Structures are given as structure tokens and as C-alpha cells.
Amino acid sequence: MAQAKKAAHSRKTTSRKTARRKAGGSASRRTPSRKAAKRASPKRWSQRVTRESDALDLKCGVFTLTSPKKIAASLKRSAEHSSRRKTGAYRSALSMLTFYINRAGKTLPKTQRNRLERAKVELKRAFGRE
Numbered sequence: 001m002a003q004a005k006k007a008a009h010s011r012k013t014t015s016r017k018t019a020r021r022k023a024g025g026s027a028s029r030r031t032p033s034r035k036a037a038k039r040a041s042p043k044r045w046s047q048r049v050t051r052e053s054d055a056l057d058l059k060c061g062v063f064t065l066t067s068p069k070k071i072a073a074s075l076k077r078s079a080e081h082s083s084r085r086k087t088g089a090y091r092s093a094l095s096m097l098t099f100y101i102n103r104a105g106k107t108l109p110k111t112q113r114n115r116l117e118r119a120k121v122e123l124k125r126a127f128g129r130e
Contacts, residue, residue: 049099056082056096063100068115071097072122090127094120 062074075097079089086092101108101116108116124130 056085056092058096063097063116064112066115068118068122071116071119072126075119075123076126090123090129093123093127097123 056075056078058078059074062071062078065071065074072093075093076089079085079093079096082089082092097116097120101113104113
């Protein structure tokens, strides 16, 4: 009787293992197609945030201006006139500038990075937070 229980138990376990292997095998075949679909999706979410952010209504090409003072002045003007921002004007302007610098990462040229870092200082001056 004990052998019959063991035999029945081993049959159940075997069928479960087989079922798991079948399910696992088919799932692993589907994984690459999911990754391929992920790669095909657009990766420009940071561009969309810069364009459609709730923080500011930015002037087009503000981060490519040549003068840190002009960048700071444009960010200040945008922050003060924006009706969609959720916090103070200074904080919104500075966070958008920092966001742009961080998202550009290593691809941002050193001269442009320095210009944007100087724009942070100019932004502090413009808001009287020096």
C-alpha cells in the first residue's frame, strides 16, 4: 500500500515537472520577441518631457543659446509666465536646466556643459538667490 502511494506521488510530480518544462520552454522562446518589441519603441522620452512638460513652456532652442545670461533670462521668463508649473518659478527653471544637463549625459559637448553650468549661476542671480 505504501508503495502504491509513492508510485502515485511520483507520477504526479513527474507530470508537473514535464508541464513546467513545456511551459518554461515556450516562454523562453517568446522572450526575444518581447525584447525586440521594446527596442523598436521610441527612446526620445526626454525630448518629449522637454517639449510637453508641466513645469515650463520653454522657448524653442533655449538650451542652445550662446550666452549663459540669455539662457537664464529665457528660463526665468518661461517659469514666471507658465501657468502649468507645480512649484515656484526658480525651482521649476533650475530643475528643467538640470534635467537637460543630466539627460544629455556624455554626449553633451564640454563647452555646452560649461555654458549650462554657468547658466545655473546666472539663474540664481536673476532670482536673487546668490
